[in-house]
Amino acid sequence: xxxxxxxxxxxxxxxxxxxxxxxxxxxxxxxxxxxxxxxxxxxxxxxxxxxxxxxxxxxxxxxxxxxxxxxxxxxxxxxxxxxxxxxxxxxxxxxxxxxxxxxxxxxxxxxxxxxxxxxxxxxxxxxxxxxxxxxxxxxxxxxxxxxxxxxxxxxxxxxxxxxxxxxxxxxxxxxxxxxxxxxxxxxxxxxxxxxxxx
Numbered sequence: 001x002x003x004x005x006x007x008x009x010x011x012x013x014x015x016x017x018x019x020x021x022x023x024x025x026x027x028x029x030x031x032x033x034x035x036x037x038x039x040x041x042x043x044x045x046x047x048x049x050x051x052x053x054x055x056x057x058x059x060x061x062x063x064x065x066x067x068x069x070x071x072x073x074x075x076x077x078x079x080x081x082x083x084x085x086x087x088x089x090x091x092x093x094x095x096x097x098x099x100x101x102x103x104x105x106x107x108x109x110x111x112x113x114x115x116x117x118x119x120x121x122x123x124x125x126x127x128x129x130x131x132x133x134x135x136x137x138x139x140x141x142x143x144x145x146x147x148x149x150x151x152x153x154x155x156x157x158x159x160x161x162x163x164x165x166x167x168x169x170x171x172x173x174x175x176x177x178x179x180x181x182x183x184x185x186x187x188x189x190x191x192x193x194x195x196x197x198x
Contacts, residue, residue, distance in 0.1 A: 012050045014040045016060050023061060023103045028111055031058070055113045062113070063120045065104045070129040072097040083140040088190045090137055092183045094130070095163050099179055102171040109164065134159075138194070146194045155193055162189055
């Protein structure tokens with residue numbers, strides 16, 4: 001990377017970090033180029049030298065925030081833990097993290113950000129690292145004999161649908177259930193779906 005590329009990356013990082021702070025404090029709907037520019041210490045017009053539009057900036061924020069989610073799941077990883085119990089912990093942590101970070105949930109599952117920039121796509125791949133971790137964890141359950149190998153993908157879809165549905169109700173304030181009740185429900189659902197075949 002030459003000096004010009006390093007400088008451009010540094011500037012993008014300033015704007016991404018500023019946007020992430022505003023997103024966490026005020027939400028997606030209150031984000032504006034002017035606020036991001038002020039927070040970063042630059043004219044808002046400078047943003048457009050590094051990002052096509054605000055949606056592209058939000059996509060970069062999303063990629064960073066998904067890595068934060070991955071790190072949150074890694075906090076509950078325990079070497080040598082039974083794969084089923086590890087998956088349960090990941091499921092609980094995944095729900096808890098997104099319930100506590102509703103802006104990320106909105107960015108990922110509700111907002112239309114348009115096409116993902118190639119640089120972000122290359123960085124995240126087809127499946128973000130948090131999704132790869134969960135899919136690998138379900139695969140380990142298959143290797144341990146809890147489920148059949150050909151069930152991995154369908155169980156991944158079922159668990160994702162269930163947890164994301166619960167998160168949508170939580171984030172949009174459609175559910176009055178306390179977080180600990182929802183987390184216990186997730187524990188029971190994963191326990192029901194991932195169990196040893198006779």
